[in-house]
Amino acid sequence: MKRILGERKLYLFLLVLSMVIFPFLVGQSGYFMSLFVTACIFVISAMALNLLVGYGGQISVGQAGFLSAGGYAVAILSQKFGLSIWLLLPLAGVITAIISLVIGLPAVRLRGHFLAVATMGFGLSIPQIALNWESLTMGYNGMSVMRPPWLSGDLPFFYLIVVTTLVVAWIITNIVKSGMGRAFVAIRDSEVAAQATGINVAFYKTIMFVISAFFTGIAGGLYAYWFGYVSPQDFTILTSLLILGMVVVGGLASIPGAVIGAVLFTVIPHFTDAFIGVTNIVIGIAIILIIMYRSEGLVSLVNHVRVPGKDDRVKGGV
């Protein structure tokens, strides 16, 4: 036990170290830093979705809607009111969480594919609203977002994103280990049994969506700040599918799994973008192969190497 714990700390240390020195490894190249930031944004989104899908057993195909909402929240509030970034990032999360109630409240009564279709409708609707509510979102043109002067350099902002990602990962890890996390798992495994043991299923299902949306909204806000621009085409239904793919490919109900999936799906386009259309084929094939031959996700390979049975991951699927 001691040995494994030590190993885990070592892994974490190496991960953080590589995140810190990354900009210098690539010579502060804007392209690679953007790639890394995109990976961080997807890591946050995938972890948030994993809370919903992996731990809570609620399918969501509309995660991109939350990303858009977070991005637009930052863009609109910073343009209209000029609030500071420290206020805006949490606010992006809060606003997205409030929007998520639109889907979180009915989700209490929905299951399986009904929920999938409802969330898909949500994910499709947000870009449509952004496109057509021109007085607020400037429609097709998108909106530009200014970073505060002291963060205008890429390097400080890069570290802000890295720190945010780590903090979110830490919070989500703790949520999963808390009583709330166990309630989520109980609901996933059997709603009836969860209710019988005194878990307020309706409350926890709603709160699941709210928490997931909160973190995804923050990721959307980071995206808006980093690229300095949001438009309705940023996060489409394909993004939602990709995030779901990341969670499943990486490994359900596993935080390292979400990280692996998110990084993998961000890196694949980097190698395949030269050929139009190939990206989707490669990602699709990756998804198919993993579902067919390693349905527990890539993280099960890592766990296989470690001593089996000593892992504190909550096992099982939806």
Add this chain to the structure above:
Amino acid sequence: MQIIVSGLIFGFVYGLAALGLVLIYKTTDIVNFAQGEMAMVTTFMSFVLLSQLGMPYFVAFALALLFAALFGMIIYHVFMKRVQTSPPLNQMVLTLGLFLVINGIAGLIWGYHPRSYPEAFAGDPFQIGSVFITFNELFMVGLTFILMLVFYLIFRYTRIGLAMRASSQDMVAAELMGIKVSHVFMSAWAIGAVLGGVAGIMTAPFIFLNTTMMMDILIMAFAGAVIGGFISLPGAVVGGLIVGVYENLVSYYIAPELKMVYTFILIIVILYVRPQGILGGPKFVKKV
């Protein structure tokens, strides 16, 4: 009136696509997100036969549907059969993977330029009462109607239909009763693909042929299927019709760009009031 009739005509197409989805779901318990892309490939096949090989419309139509049936069988045999007992989420994500692959390959083969697709019958619209209809639209409705009836009768009264219903209720018991479950599932996939293909060929003249053409149709078909309850065949058609009319009314009276948003609101409202859909039965809470 005109708006409602046009809505109904589109509703039939959505109903057809929804029927394919529901049939596959009802029989094999898989929600097929690749349905739209399979239909898109079928439509492209018919286009190739039609315009590049110069076949007559109905020959091309029939051959394309044959292709669709084969395609459905291959998808089932190569991919779906292996995950038949996996958790539903895995199956769903697998169809999402297929969606990406099929879409990507179609893009490589046929490119990304939209092309115009011929109608089955050319001709000016004529008037019935205060409504204008074209022959092509009549053909669409008629064909949809016949197909629905045929598949409903097959499902209800033939041996293969009985086998489908048995397998959908209990795979193991059906197998023990001597039903070749894998054949039944394969035929469900074949029929589902054909229904989707017909929907694709019917809509192609209105929205141009391209690799993303079926996205909207698929989403509307999903909406129709969900509203209908997802396990009811008549429900799928009714749901499709509701979505078609509703969408047209929204386009006309509010804004055509917002029809997706309003359809989403409709889904949420209907499912909030009736979580199992309008015609959905109590096929819930299987295990504790």
